[in-house]
Amino acid sequence: MPAAPAAGPGPVRPPVDEPGATPAPAGEWAIETQGLTKAYRGGRRAVDGLDLAVPRGSVFGFLGPNGCGKTTTIRMLLGLIEPTAGRARVLGQSMPAAGRRVLPRVGALIEGPALYGFLSGRDNLRRFDAADPAADPRTREARVRRALERVGLAAAAGKKARAYSLGMKQRLGLAAALLRPRELLVLDEPTNGLDPQGMREIRALVRELAADGTTVFLSSHLLDEIEQICTHAAVMARGRLLTQGPVAGLSATVLGPRGHARLTVTTPDTADAARVLKECGVTAVEITDDRVTGELPPPDAPMDGTEAGAPREVAELNAALVHAGVRVRGFGAARASLEDVFVSLTGEGFDVAG
Structure with a gap:
């Protein structure tokens, strides 16, 4: 059977039997x-x-x-x-x-x-x-x-x-x-x-x-x-x-880098927080006042630059910051929504009848 279909404008075409063919066994x-x-x-x-x-x-x-x-x-x-x-x-x-x-x-x-x-x-x-x-x-x-x-x-x-x-x-x-x-x-x-x-x-x-x-x-x-x-x-x-x-x-x-989760950490220890996040594979790390922001790869993608055993979950990133002595006052991650995906694909609001 074929691999799972990838998202994108050109989805994988699953196989379909010819008329009169013997029914295939249950697949994926x-x-x-x-x-x-x-x-x-x-x-x-x-x-x-x-x-x-x-x-x-x-x-x-x-x-x-x-x-x-x-x-x-x-x-x-x-x-x-x-x-x-x-x-x-x-x-x-x-x-x-x-x-x-x-x-x-x-x-x-x-x-x-x-x-x-x-x-x-x-x-x-x-x-x-x-x-x-x-x-x-x-x-x-x-x-x-x-x-x-x-x-x-x-x-x-x-x-x-x-x-x-x-x-x-x-x-x-x-x-x-x-x-x-x-x-x-x-x-x-x-x-x-x-x-x-x-x-x-x-x-x-x-x-x-x-x-x-x-x-x-x-x-x-x-x-x-x-x-x-x-x-x-x-x-x-x-x-x-x-x-x-x-x-x-x-x-x-669909959105590329704009679709990755955006992580925001509020802390007085911005330099240490930025260093820890980079070590954990967070990219595009920036410091603004008492906030450190960065991008997380999609959940199913490897974190480039991470070492074996490096944190991959958001909760583990928070734990890594605390373990390094970073005083975390605020922590959160937001991913682009399906509405963002739809508007990007169609250029329309979602309540428009097609």
């Missing part, structure tokens, strides 16, 4: 596309030549402004619409041809849940579970109860769905996706309509699912949401993929 990609395209009447391309590679076990943020093609991409991945060109594989098998084999292993919440308003939340889940040919009816009630509890709807399970708020409906749709264990969970704007507490709970649930080995593919236009919970991300605008890779390295990869 949960989702992979090659040249995936969807064009509508008049030649407008909602998705244009998408090369995407989502590692198994990751929480992958699919990032872009509303209208940029995220939902269209997801609908193609799940076989809900046919691509105009290109190919896609989900859980190692070609889509949509392998949909009957793949979709039972996938949970999805796309563009909000389709609910029966006259049924209670509990009865909606019972109906969804009954439609699953692989679901054992003898354990249905236990599955429904667990799903309601996981999304915080146990107390409102008996209420009619038409009386649910937008956030409650979103939770119920997520519960439907979680009725059975899934290898892949696809969530399209999962925190839409949720209050801050609800958003926090959904983020905690996503982390829990990832810890259990589920790959989570999360589409969102909320940069803060992606930064908080995702291990990997892709940035999309106007139907095109701009970059993809580990979240921790995107800013440094």
